Amino acid sequence: MSTPRTPASSPRTTDPDWWRQAVVYQVYPRSFADTDADGLGDVAGITSRVPYLASLGVDAVWLSPFYPSPLADGGYDVADYRDVDPRLGTLDDVDAFIRTAHEHDIRVIVDVVPNHTSDQHEWFRAALAATPGSPERARYVFREGSGESGELPPSDWVSNFGGSAWTRVPDGQWYLHLFAPEQPDLDWTNSEVRADFEHTLRSWSDRGVDGFRVDVAHGLAKDLSTPYRPSNEQALPLDGSDPLYDRDEVHEIFATWRAVLDEYDPPRAAVAEAWAPAPRRVLYARPTELGQAFNFDLLESPFDARSFREIIERNLSASEQSGASSTWVLSNHDVVRHATRYGLPEGTDTDAWLLTDGTDPVLDRERGVRRARAATMLVLALPGSSYVYQGEELGLHEAPAIPHALLQDPKWIRTGHTVKGRDGCRVPIPWTRTGPSFGFGDVAPHLPQPDDFGASSVEAEEDDPTSTLSMYREATAARRRLQRGEELTWTEAGDDVVAFARHDGWRSVTNFGTTPVAMPEGDVVLASGPLDAGDGLLPGETTVWLG
Numbered sequence: 001m002s003t004p005r006t007p008a009s010s011p012r013t014t015d016p017d018w019w020r021q022a023v024v025y026q027v028y029p030r031s032f033a034d035t036d037a038d039g040l041g042d043v044a045g046i047t048s049r050v051p052y053l054a055s056l057g058v059d060a061v062w063l064s065p066f067y068p069s070p071l072a073d074g075g076y077d078v079a080d081y082r083d084v085d086p087r088l089g090t091l092d093d094v095d096a097f098i099r100t101a102h103e104h105d106i107r108v109i110v111d112v113v114p115n116h117t118s119d120q121h122e123w124f125r126a127a128l129a130a131t132p133g134s135p136e137r138a139r140y141v142f143r144e145g146s147g148e149s150g151e152l153p154p155s156d157w158v159s160n161f162g163g164s165a166w167t168r169v170p171d172g173q174w175y176l177h178l179f180a181p182e183q184p185d186l187d188w189t190n191s192e193v194r195a196d197f198e199h200t201l202r203s204w205s206d207r208g209v210d211g212f213r214v215d216v217a218h219g220l221a222k223d224l225s226t227p228y229r230p231s232n233e234q235a236l237p238l239d240g241s242d243p244l245y246d247r248d249e250v251h252e253i254f255a256t257w258r259a260v261l262d263e264y265d266p267p268r269a270a271v272a273e274a275w276a277p278a279p280r281r282v283l284y285a286r287p288t289e290l291g292q293a294f295n296f297d298l299l300e301s302p303f304d305a306r307s308f309r310e311i312i313e314r315n316l317s318a319s320e321q322s323g324a325s326s327t328w329v330l331s332n333h334d335v336v337r338h339a340t341r342y343g344l345p346e347g348t349d350t351d352a353w354l355l356t357d358g359t360d361p362v363l364d365r366e367r368g369v370r371r372a373r374a375a376t377m378l379v380l381a382l383p384g385s386s387y388v389y390q391g392e393e394l395g396l397h398e399a400p401a402i403p404h405a406l407l408q409d410p411k412w413i414r415t416g417h418t419v420k421g422r423d424g425c426r427v428p429i430p431w432t433r434t435g436p437s438f439g440f441g442d443v444a445p446h447l448p449q450p451d452d453f454g455a456s457s458v459e460a461e462e463d464d465p466t467s468t469l470s471m472y473r474e475a476t477a478a479r480r481r482l483q484r485g486e487e488l489t490w491t492e493a494g495d496d497v498v499a500f501a502r503h504d505g506w507r508s509v510t511n512f513g514t515t516p517v518a519m520p521e522g523d524v525v526l527a528s529g530p531l532d533a534g535d536g537l538l539p540g541e542t543t544v545w546l547g
């Protein structure tokens with residue numbers, strides 16, 4: 001057996017299973033903290049806020065991409081996987097961040113984007129300069145078109161951002177991109193592609209990174225045989241028969257990644273972004289592969305007891321079968337913030353709502369935050385890892401009224417201005433009540449913040465014991481104190497209630513309805529809102545933890 005590789009910096013504690021029940025805080029680097037007055041967040045800004053992250057009691061920070069990127073897709077178009085966008089800093093800055101995080105016993109997870117590169121990546125430039133059939137083109141998916149003279153795309157596959165998934169280059173060939181044209185798909189049957197990503201995993205692991213979030217993990221293996229078969233990502237069959245997504249062959253790639261991650265002590269953690277139904281999604285999370293896969297079911301769930309319970313049961317059982325631990329996500333950089341989702345009438349089409357600049361239907365802001373707090377405390381009591389998206393600890397709402405000219409999401413253009421996209425959850429977070437960007441930096445931020453953002457700032461919430469920020473801090477601290485094992489036992493307490501015990505003593509009870517319900521006996525550890533419904537009653541839209 002070879003000696004484990006020694007990284008540049010390590011966390012203070014050494015539990016190899018730290019990721020199984022972690023609270024992981026997602027930082028969207030360009031919107032977190034700007035120290036060099038260019039309107040874009042930077043790595044030094046994140047480092048300067050490590051004490052804040054420590055005060056939140058999170059176990060790890062996941063950094064969305066900070067690599068060199070032309071920003072055709074918010075940094076998920078990577079031009080160099082082993083470097084830093086000069087607008088965000090340097091490799092030394094990243095080393096300093098990792099070191100500082102580790103000094104605070106916070107692990108670091110970085111994003112790895114293997115399905116596609118940026119069109120500015122040196123490989124794609126070389127591919128364009130080379131001829132059809134060349135080794136340079138073989139790293140990507142170049143094909144001849146259809147139609148009499150190849151003037152039509154090779155297949156009818158559509159991009160996730162709208163329009164054809166194929167773009168034609170001047171010599172007549174077409175290349176595949178499941179996302180924007182600036183994000184050409186790599187060919188994962190190519191050995192150079194595989195070797196290069198293994199190099200990337202080692203390179204960040206050597207720098208001390210503790211884990212990886214794997215973008216579009218379900219997209220790497222594709223059936224490109226002809227005639228091309230139709231793809232339908234939205235209605236994935238359960239048998240892995242889609243030509244583009246969630247194919248059985250993809251697992252062999254992640255088994256080789258696991259071998260690389262296991263070269264380290266402790267082994268590096270990984271979490272797959274794999275859009276597949278729970279029983280197939282957890283295959284990516286097997287101990288022989290990545291360890292975890294994001295469960296996005298709650299992103300699509302209404303605030304409803306039956307729906308939450310069904311999702312939790314389904315995911316816990318699927319995870320158990322695969323030997324993985326579960327993951328819980330209420331918000332991330334791709335969806336409307338959960339405080340906002342829960343404050344809109346059930347069934348609201350959020351894309352349509354965004355097109356009205358958030359005016360129709362009317363958002364019940366208070367109710368949204370009340371429900372978001374209840375949902376957050378519920379998921380923080382579940383076994384497995386909770387992924388928290390920057391700003392949700394402030395009860396932040398979506399910013400729905402960004403002027404059209406300032407929208408950055410490729411969805412806006414690619415859908416012919418019919419879908420605004422994801423910028424509203426990527427607006428820089430407010431640190432102070434006032435200031436040119438509410439403490440984000442010294443100049444106007446790259447995406448404009450709503451005027452009322454200061455009221456939800458860290459400064460405004462810091463010393464308020466009833467604030468959402470205080471609730472997150474208390475909840476993570478209580479979770480640390482109380483959490484043992486990964487068991488959960490359900491308690492039946494009525495149609496509108498989700499109640500369970502983690503182990504003797506720690507129970508979580510959520511009233512999803514609006515009428516107060518009887519509260520079980522026990523000492524109150526923490527509640528997501530005021531317990532003002534009368535003695536022994538749990539108010540509506542509230543979670544209580546009992547100890």
Ligand code: NOJ
Pocket residue numbers: 073074076077113179215216273333334
């Ligand atoms: C998933 C990422 O979360 C999203 O932001 C990105 O646009 C796509 N993958 C493509 O990389």
